[in-house]
Amino acid sequence: MQYYLDFINTKEVQKSTIFPSLKCDEDEAKILQYMAKALLNSEVEIMVLSLVENLFGLKGEETLAYLPKIKNLLELGWVSQSNFSRPTNTLLLELLNENIYLTHSFLRLLEDGTLEVALPKANPYQDHLEYLKDQFLKIDLLQQINHLKLSYKLDSPSLSRIQYRLNTLEQQIKYRLKLTQTPFEIVSLIKDAELDSKEQTLFFALLKEEYSGGEGNLREMNALIELISEDEYDKIKNRSLLDEKSNLIEKNLVDYDEILNPFGGIARTFFINEEILQKIIYPNKKKKKSKNTLTNLIKEQETFEILEPKKDLKDIVLAPSTREVLESLLKQMDPKVISQLKAWGVKERKSGIESKIIFYGSAGTGKTLTALALAKSLKKQILNFDCSKILSMYVGESEKNVRKIFDSYREITQKSKSEPILLLDEADQFLSARSTGGGGADKMHNQMQNIFLEQIEKFDGILIATTNLLETLDSAFSRRFNYKIEFKRPTQEQRAKLWELHLPKNASYSMDKKELVKKLSSYDLSGGQISLVVKNTAYKVATRDNPTFSLEDFSKEIIKERDGSFDGEKSMGFVV
Template identity: 45%
Template sequence: MQDFREFLTMSVEKTKIFKELKCSKNEGLILQELCKNYVNANPSVNTSSLLSTAFKNKNYEFLDYLQDVKNLIARGFIVQSSGFLKAINSNKIQNSKLSLLQNDLSLSEYFLEFLENKPRISLDKTEAYTDFLEYLKDEFTRIEFYEKLSFMKSNFYNIELKKEIANFEKYIKTRLKKSKFYNVLNAIFKEYALEKKEQIIFIALLKEEYTLSDENSSNRELNSLLSLISENELDLRQNKKFLDEGSKLIDNGLIEGDEFFSNFGQINKSFFISDDILQRIINVRGKQSAKIKLENAIKEQDIFELIEPSTDIKDVIMPENTQILLANILKQQDKKVLERLNSWGIKTNKNIEAKIIFYGPAGTGKTMSALSIAKSMKKAVLSFDCSKILSKWVGESEQNVRKIFDTYKHVCNSCKQSPILLLNEADQFLSTRISGGSGSDKMHNQMQNIFLEQIERFNGVLIATTNFLESFDSAFSRRFDYKIEFKKPEFKDRLKMWQKFLPKNVEFDEEFNLKTLANYELSGAQILMVIKNTALRAAVSKEGKFLMQDFLDSIRKELDSSFDKSKIVGF
């Protein structure tokens, strides 16, 4: 406030504020006098009184400075009001200078912000918006720019602000191009083919909703909205078509208008976002926020990997009986099925509850199927690699087991969501307990007992994957609702996998035979690996052609390797 104090007390031309204003000395003196009145609790001053105080009153010389008043109004530094009645529309600068004498003058909000030396908006960020709300905040800032511009109708003074608006709009577009969230605003604008001026009006009204402004807010009024998109009086009259009956905003039910009587007895109109459209925007915000909450909760711990599934259960090639079983699990979401289960006392809530074991050789699609189930349930996945659980420190493995489930519950409670818990490579949890008496055996058994206890209490969807089920402890069998075996695919399924995984628009040699390739007993992961290794050979060859012999060579190498292990080495 030091600069402001100097502006109040020193010769106006010597102050820092005057130099930043880039105005004439007379305009500076008028502003200085208004500022003195403002700090002395007199925010509004009659034009005649103001000029006679700031300048000489002899022979009405102050009338010579009416043009300076008009300049300041044009620049948006001061606003005029018709005395005790009502503020004059800031967009309407009266052509007659003498008519200003009957009005009161006061400092504009724009000028008060300037005095407070608010920091300029930084345009340094170039990364994507994290969510819809962060983007919406910038859109509301954009509206504030247009509100400031509505004060400035003189081209001489508003050029700089127009440049700022253009730069800020370019900044928003740059960040939006990199963003991946669902932009419900953009969807609405495209759906109803709204042009830029209509979009500005809509966002301005949305800003009023989000800031919880009073329904009588002047920012909702017809002229205030039109001033955001109008350069002058003629432009304002022409732009009334955007808020008249028959306009896209009104006819499509995007906004609604209410008429009321002003203090002068004139009919005025205020506008609001319609309830249906507002709910559409708010509901998307809720989903967006839920996703962000889950991501932030995962960042706070180092146990789980958050996975957003990309494949549906229909995308997975598997035996028909397995498809039917998984489809029945998903049918718990069906309203009719839920009603029946509830009436029979089998289920007491609407959430899917299932504890599932996927078992079978590596590369047979266990993890992919788990992720696809999650996609079909519209749930995220919290994945944990169970091979990390063992610790060389006695007692720590048991604590880690509890930590898995405690952290999962904490994430669910904090985010009000129930993602699928995926326990990969859960062999050591599911094996038969050891009867030996060594300390390590007792520790292993204790860890399994804790796991059994946590599984018993678990609510939601849990999927455990394992390569071995020969040593499966019977105590676990009672805790899991479904035990689904994943075998190496049969010929017809292998044929489907080859057809699906092979790249399109490539050239094969004359000896290529898909059925011959499908005769080899490979898992889905092995087929994919063979295709990748053969593609590499084709890519470095002179002809760039896929050769049958290259496929056969890659298959033999795969079959000779230890592909039943959890990790496969290859391209």
């Protein structure tokens, strides 16, 4: 207790051993000395007004001059308020009748004479758990620093002490890794992914959350960004470290869920990819030869293909009414909404997210692309079946093989333990009105549709069927689909956006590009047609000695497309 006794017994407080560490003036040090002496009389909390009156012999208005000194001690972290208010939010007059007490940091300084914490001697890491222990301590310190920044001055001893400890710990981690002969799986993983210091901090924060059972708040975007940001500008800049094209997401180290918040926006919660997590937790576990992943299972069959979502719903050009319906649909698929429906008894408790949807509209209006974007918003993959092949594939065995589509889907989802969206593309053959003719082909078609109706009735999950011809839709199918969403041909304003998107970015044009877009958008084309016209025009212009695009070049291809004088490849809608 030598530092405590020295501090309370030194008549000129500025000559006490710990005074240089206090970073305050002489009067403020006297206040701390007074409160330290009071501990011997069991006075832990002292009212500010009484303290100033007794210590400095002041009364009335004269006491007000000392309130800034009390507030500075609060901001330095040497004293704290009984009501636990943040010093930065406290008004001076509020302090007058407030009780204050000495903080743990100051009592430690009195006891040890320093706030520096001696870290253990640096030795090689014995295993990955020792390494993770240090990394998780680093995350704890970063969280403490963020908390103290809200309450104390940036140069306060409490904040400086933790910052010093953090810097020392970071140096110790580097040194211990150098001493460690055999690298751990997690160290190799970070090196292979080329994560920078901020990305590593985000990764270890999420890993800490996994080890603690998700009891903290470090899965949320804002909490993660605060760990690596110095100020508000830094927070905005660092958000790119967790977007779709970030290193952590693209290399499948981290993934996220999107949840609609009460204000209508989308909130993201992040987590470590399951495969990566298993590698870290069980570094010595032998890898299995094969996994029943959705990708592996699809390779073993010929019924479906996997379509990987790449575009967000916000990136697709849609009529306002169509977008409104789709956004409403997404909200209804929110897990919180599903839980509420189950609680009301409207939905069975064992069932998951389910919906049967028809996208209808002319070719090239974005039906398939929107299905992909919807899957991306729901964090799901898509199993695609091209219905245009159904007749050629299944003549003579329609009943058996239509069932096979849905049986195969159920088998794949059970084995992969996933729930991909089933996309029936160009489903006109299934959905059109049943024939009244008595021929063999008509009977086969009707039989096929009856089986299809039966399978849709039993289907549990999300099914999207696309068609160009809603007017021929059989009424029996109409009743079995929750949503029938129309995809209209783009307006002139939307066509202008599409031309701007598809026109080559670094090309030469014979006229002003904005004027060119204005003229081209006057042609009534779908998004798919615009994409195809640009592609065919580009191939021709690229063969010239002076490859410059003109209005005439595009006009020729537009006429060919509208007259149907050439067949183009299928286009899956359009994006902005």
